[in-house]
Amino acid sequence: xxxxxxxxxxxxxxxxxxxxxxxxxxxxxxxxxxxxxxxxxxxxxxxxxxxxxxxxxxxxxxxxxxxxxxxxxxxxxxxxxxxxxxxxxxxxxxxxxxxxxxxxxxxxxxxxxxxxxxxxxxxxxxxxxxxxxxxxxxxxxxxxxxxxxxxxxxxxxxxxxxxxxxxxxxxxxxxxxxxxxxxxxxxxxxxxxxxxxxxxxxxxxxxxxxxxxxxxxxxxxxxxxxxxxxxxxxxxxxxxxxxxxxxxxxxxxxxxxxxxxxxxxxxxxxxxxxxxxxxxxxxxxxxxxxxxxxxxxxxxxxxxxxxxxxxxxxxxxxxxxxxxxxxxxxxxxxxxxx
Amino acid sequence: xxxxxxxxxxxxxxxxxxxxxxxxxxxxxxxxxxxxxxxxxxxxxxxxxxxxxxxxxxxxxxxxxxxxxxxxxxxxxxxxxxxxxxxxxxxxxxxxxxxxxxxxxxxxxxxxxxxxxxxxxxxxxxxxxxxxxxxxxxxxxxxxxxxxxxxxxxxxxxxxxxxxxxxxxxxxxxxxxxxxxxxxxxxxxxxxxxxxxxxxxxxxxxxxxxxxxxxxxxxxxxxxxxxxxxxxxxxxxxxxxxxxxxxxxxxxxxxxxxxxxxxxxxxxxxxxxxxxxxxxxxxxxxxxxxxxxxxxxxxxxxxxxxxxxxxxxxxxxxxxxxxxxxxxx
Numbered sequence: 001x002x003x004x005x006x007x008x009x010x011x012x013x014x015x016x017x018x019x020x021x022x023x024x025x026x027x028x029x030x031x032x033x034x035x036x037x038x039x040x041x042x043x044x045x046x047x048x049x050x051x052x053x054x055x056x057x058x059x060x061x062x063x064x065x066x067x068x069x070x071x072x073x074x075x076x077x078x079x080x081x082x083x084x085x086x087x088x089x090x091x092x093x094x095x096x097x098x099x100x101x102x103x104x105x106x107x108x109x110x111x112x113x114x115x116x117x118x119x120x121x122x123x124x125x126x127x128x129x130x131x132x133x134x135x136x137x138x139x140x141x142x143x144x145x146x147x148x149x150x151x152x153x154x155x156x157x158x159x160x161x162x163x164x165x166x167x168x169x170x171x172x173x174x175x176x177x178x179x180x181x182x183x184x185x186x187x188x189x190x191x192x193x194x195x196x197x198x199x200x201x202x203x204x205x206x207x208x209x210x211x212x213x214x215x216x217x218x219x220x221x222x223x224x225x226x227x228x229x230x231x232x233x234x235x236x237x238x239x240x241x242x243x244x245x246x247x248x249x250x251x252x253x254x255x256x257x258x259x260x261x262x263x264x265x266x267x268x269x270x271x272x273x274x275x276x277x278x279x280x281x282x283x284x285x286x287x288x289x290x291x292x293x294x295x296x297x298x299x300x301x302x303x304x305x306x307x308x309x310x311x312x313x314x315x316x317x318x319x320x321x322x323x324x325x326x327x328x329x330x331x332x333x334x335x336x337x338x
Numbered sequence: 339x340x341x342x343x344x345x346x347x348x349x350x351x352x353x354x355x356x357x358x359x360x361x362x363x364x365x366x367x368x369x370x371x372x373x374x375x376x377x378x379x380x381x382x383x384x385x386x387x388x389x390x391x392x393x394x395x396x397x398x399x400x401x402x403x404x405x406x407x408x409x410x411x412x413x414x415x416x417x418x419x420x421x422x423x424x425x426x427x428x429x430x431x432x433x434x435x436x437x438x439x440x441x442x443x444x445x446x447x448x449x450x451x452x453x454x455x456x457x458x459x460x461x462x463x464x465x466x467x468x469x470x471x472x473x474x475x476x477x478x479x480x481x482x483x484x485x486x487x488x489x490x491x492x493x494x495x496x497x498x499x500x501x502x503x504x505x506x507x508x509x510x511x512x513x514x515x516x517x518x519x520x521x522x523x524x525x526x527x528x529x530x531x532x533x534x535x536x537x538x539x540x541x542x543x544x545x546x547x548x549x550x551x552x553x554x555x556x557x558x559x560x561x562x563x564x565x566x567x568x569x570x571x572x573x574x575x576x577x578x579x580x581x582x583x584x585x586x587x588x589x590x591x592x593x594x595x596x597x598x599x600x601x602x603x604x605x606x607x608x609x610x611x612x613x614x615x616x617x618x619x620x621x622x623x624x625x626x627x628x629x630x631x632x633x634x635x636x637x638x639x640x641x642x643x644x645x646x647x648x649x650x651x652x653x654x655x656x657x658x659x660x661x662x663x664x665x666x667x
Binding site: 112114131136141161330 | 366400402403404405406407408409412414415418434437443444445446447448449453482504505507
């Protein structure tokens, strides 16, 4: 059975289940490799891993077409891979190589892909939301049927830009799916220590926006909710809001000693991780078999090994190009005598 | 030569906006009270009736939100012009301008450009006190990836906008609040677009170079007139573009006059005048016959009372005194 973005109903064929599983495992193994490369000092700077949250990026992207736009945060490796940015270019960006998806100018926090309409990892919490408003405004003004999908975390809900963007999107009925990946902690500050109202969904509702709470550890639930949201948005019903309850298995960044939560809490969440749950479910109902998962693991290992090799072998941007791309060249006919 | 007509700076801004809206369907104007109110400085009066609410878009009070939205729209095929009421309010949008608009092209490896034009009023002189009167252009001129321009004349108010819209980079336009009622002569017809890369000599002279921009230009010209009566011929340069600075034009003049006075309504410490003085010292030190002088705002939030506001900001008398000092008169 065919299965394309834009349809609301999820028909979980074997092929589709395998693809969801493949993408989640790819992201998990990619992140583990990044952590390893960080300890080897191949990757430097800040590194924020997505392990535990894979169901969100993978589930939501199923609802988007190639023409839709994606805006995301500094914890965006998973979004980039699920959106189809080439894994080699993403890994090369981690290394800071010129073959990286941002020529090594952005690194882990600033992955971009014009061809995938991937408008970047934004490392200012809340900073991507106004951008998403503008992308969607342009699509609406130009009469394009596209959706802008904007990912952010629970920490963003305390930012002014979050509230400004909720208001603008609802006021102007813009085609945006807002996806709040609520992993319970803004860096090390628990949600109930940061928000007077911890149901973030209710903030969106207060702007007159349809919002729902989603189990962000269940890829099928996420996909179903995202398809429902994207279809409504595409039908001109204005923006939709998803609050996905999820959990980050690893530290906030590689510098985080995790003093703010217990190991027991992390272990409890890991028991119900998105890959664990989807594996149990697909095996139980015979959608996938152990051989399938082993084959995915082998395939993913090879892809990641190739990506690392590609990044290792790639050249650095010449320092003579340091100032390249700070300013765009003038459009033809732009220069006029004073 | 075509006939000339006399119009105000405000009318020139409005004409430029209207021309842009007529010439390019991707252009739209967005900001607080740009529509029904007609713009806080009345620059967009009448445009809502002509172009409608989609293209003359009133926004809520959310500078970061609507400036950020203009950046997103620019990255997605539109040519937004966004009006922020004053440079003081633009602080609320600084994140979007500095962290996104200025950075995205380089940070994305050249994949995305941000062809947005952000207009704002700036400067003192209307007794609006410390939250509506500052000159913070220097903060924007500090940031790579931004082009910052300051139209000081009616012709530049009329002609810079179209050129800015052709630019693929974010262009921040500073309109000094005391200029809107000024009048100037413009050709009745023809292409009025002007360059946004070069400084220009507004008055030629041999004895000293006065370097200024925006609302201080007319003060510098008034000082030059007063000095001419004493036999001192000042060359007055209007920077026009605050980033990237047109240093060659400054150097060419200073190498002829051997003296420079910089007039900048920003506070002296950490100002654009400091950057210009440094460049002249680095590149024309041996051409100078006197230390570089600066006339800047006093180190104080701009006060409300008229006499204090005047005392806090550059005035023609102070410029004349600075010129005399570099000429040792």
